[in-house]
Amino acid sequence: MIAAPTDAPGERIEVGVLIVGGGPGGLACALRLGQLLEERPDVAERLGEVPVALVDKGKQPGSHLLSGAVMNPRALRRLFRGRPEQLAAVPTYGEVPGEGVYLLTRRRALRIPPPPTLRNHGNWIVSISQMARTLAEQAEAGGTFILPETSAERLLVEHGRVAGVRTGDKGRGKEGEPLGNFEPGSDIVAKVTVLAEGTAGHLTYAAIDHFGLHGREPQMWELGVKEVWRVARPLDKIVHTLGWPLRKRAAYREFGGSWIYPMGEEMVSIGFVIGLDYRDLELSAHDLLQEFKTHPFVRRILEGGERLAWGAKTITSGGWHALPRKLNAPGLLLVGESAGLVDLARLKGVHLAIESGRLAAEAAFRSLERGESPGRIGVFDSYDEELRGGYVGQSLRQVRNMRQAFEKGFFVGGALASAMTVTKGKLPPKEFHNERNDAVPLLRSGRAARYPVPDGALTFDKLSSVFASGNRTRDDQPNHVRIERRVPRDVAEMWAWMCPAQVYEVGDELGDGTVEVRMTPSNCVQCGAISARGGRLTPPEGGSGPEYTLT
Template sequence: MSAAPSQFPPPVDSAKEFAGPPTDAEDERIEVGVAIVGGGQAGLACAIRLLQLLEDDPELTESLGEVPVAVIEKGRVAGAHQLSGGVMNPSAIRELLPDDDSWPHYGEVKRETVYFMLNRKRAVPLKPTPPPFKNHGNYVVSVAEVNRWLGEKAEEMGAYVLTETVGAKLLVDDDKVVGVRTGDKGRDKQGGEKGNFEPGSDVIAKATVLAEGNWGHLTGAALKVLDLAPKDPQVWALGVKEVWEVEKPFEKIVHTLGWPLRASGKWKEFGGSWIYGMNRDGETPKVSIGFVTGLDYTDARFSVHDVLQEFKLHPLVKKILEGGKRTAWGAKAIPEGGYWAMPTLHAPGMVIAGDAGGMVNVPKLKGIHYAIESGRLAAETIYKQLKAGSSDFSAYEKDIYASEMGKELYESRNMKQPFARGLIVGGAITNAMVVTKGRFPGGHWATHRDSESPLKLGTGREKRYPKPDGKYTFDKLSGVFLTGNATRDDAPSHIRIQQRVPREVGEGWAWMCPAGVYEVPEDAPEEGMIDLIVNPSNCVQCGAITAKGGRLTPPEGGDGPVYQIT
């Protein structure tokens, strides 16, 4: 038996719930010049570049009002929800801040190895290093640290960074985006008003930037309401990451392919691992380790978190971690649809930047500098158009596709799709694409929604996962504890799913979720429909459920993880 999650869509209507005209009285609205939704790399780079341009233009600055640039960030601090493998191309941050090289990092990549993992004991280095994995000149970073640094720079320059604030509704008037409405605070589980209730507000702006990251609900609403949908649907991967303090510095970066994933195309287990040394003078040496897998897999009991635990027991990996201590954990979905899944990036009064626009180079495993670059380009278009008295930001999209980023995304436009044929065949096709810069095989290889992959039970995949030993392997909830997640138990649920679903779908969500949000009841029938248990306070807002058939909606501002070094 099998069932596709897409057959059980979540009870949500983005166009009706998350977009509409302003509702506050005019004298109660908050007016800003530019409203940026999302305090990640894209949003903060946009704020910084705008303020650089406004510094020499007092006339335009004055016309934007008391708050020329506002950044609306749902996390407790800028960077609280930021997680990445963490090797950054420094070109974009140096372009943004050419006179300031003080951004935090853990050293330049000097040595790298790619291994093909044959089985649970053997690994073979791939020589020469496959082109997508060459990282000389890039830097190992904690994206949460880089993000906090960018937040401090933005505030120093005059940006109003509104943390613990959700952009809950896109304000659209006569097909023009005029701002966002922030989310309510202090509602109980049923949506009623608690004693500390604070209603949201309409934030009216001359320009709105959607830089929400990988599962932005306002971006989703904009795609429907403003007809911005891409040629192909977005597809995703899920990455689960740990940071370890280790006894001696690990002086290189490692990527792996193969085991513990199964090579057969029928399972669609596409992905791999990273191991990056994080070394900084005066600090205990650390290692960043994680596993990423595409979310179109078909085994209901596949779990990226548990695959990572299994991976750490390989002799190659275990030796690196020996004597060490796990100090951080996290999870995040990654847009992998590439060029064909990028939406229209502009509408009257609005642009979309960074991961919200699908700007990730899948074969090169790079997205941080794309986010920064897109934020900078968005700021430059917005500045020019506001100065001209216009809300037409279409030049931004042209600049994106004309940039080095746009060229690279086009060259890698068909990189993810061939792996549906299995690791070996997919790898061969992808290498041909890399060598020919996308010319062979060319054309348009379509993507298909992850939630359309039917999920099957009974493969026995789960029997391979190791039991937590508290030394090398750990359960999901111990990881959630390390994130600093403190979501209220009595807050309204921000997760929308159909809770009565076939067992295949229910188990698929339960095994997929790295934070233990979904549970199959012990007395649930072995076949047929089950009633799933949902624990929304565990959620680290990774976004995987949105890819796999459910939907995250706006949580209360300040909920979720508080990542430090992920």
């Protein structure tokens, strides 16, 4: 994952600033750089023919993006300060019209006062994939060269500094052999490289390992599965739920909940999130969502409706404790979820990604001015200081122990979370610790017996859901998922239940308590869950994976 450039100097693609990832953080970085270079054409001229380039492995920016999403517009307003027409062009479903938080039992929904962290007055309801497509158009208009369907396979490091990326080959067969349409990858070299890969980024973790940037605590993840429905009746508020179908006992370590957000009068977004530190090997985020939809409260919202789209994605949840020691290295900046910038307590990450992208652009621009060098050690330290000292760092520090508190169970965790909220993180006085998701011991309780049988109307199986994601992966391309193929049966079963896209299957017994794991990697929607529980997701061929349009 780390290599020196291999193309001859004359064959390399040279750019000024290279951004990896077309999510909110990467696009905000591109947009801000465009603004700064417009004001300083002398700097733009020194950067050559392509001052700013952005690579994205999806068919287009937005294709691999999935979020709830209720977004705090604060960062977007800062990004477009003095440019009201660009802000107005961002597609939204309006401000949050009202909100309700419910504690669910199997048959009942008890409305409870929204905790301060779930109050969303003034926030916007958006489709993150739609928003990204618009931001990408604006970035291109501002001078960014966007390369879609381009995976970043290796981080190029030369003379101790990041020099760009190597893009992945296209047109290889299952065994790696070149096919008739084979296209080799290329070295893209840059003065500054910005990693905005999102959750469980392939190059991000290579950079963290190589430059020794590991945070104080290990990173943690949640897994969210989402559907978009056309509904018969408009929903007049956003909804969050706690409780059922999760179990409250600390022994199960089932942390999570749901959302239901209106998307105009005709659609709703519905999703379920589960922490990937759960213990029951039969727990399945996809099947929890299907079970959740059978609750009378939820069924009434969806009754007479039709499922339009489905998707799945991991969410970074280690918070303040898991932030990299530094968010930069010589020639390199980390933004958004690549840097772990998610406030899970408030269910917010989009505005933190946008703010970090803006600040990264300003730091990159300063390093490119005369008398400076992007390769100088410490040149980007001001980015860290601004991010940690501003509202991004302050909001993460206040809730730094909240996710970990729920490892003690629903009721104890809720009480601790309330204390943390009231005191803005000052209580309890001790710091909690993160535990690696893949270090959790497994148990078996027969949980799967409660999942509903898919009926194709309200509840759905995994394969039909993968189809609804618009998955474009070739059956005959190389396997991009790295796992041990011979593992204990419990681990294989856990992977099979965990994966929302039915990539893993328990194979033959091998006689020593282990089994063979069979795989269908072409089903993969690149959610990243396997990276949290013992494997590693790497980039597939550019243009593969889901084609999200409403998520």
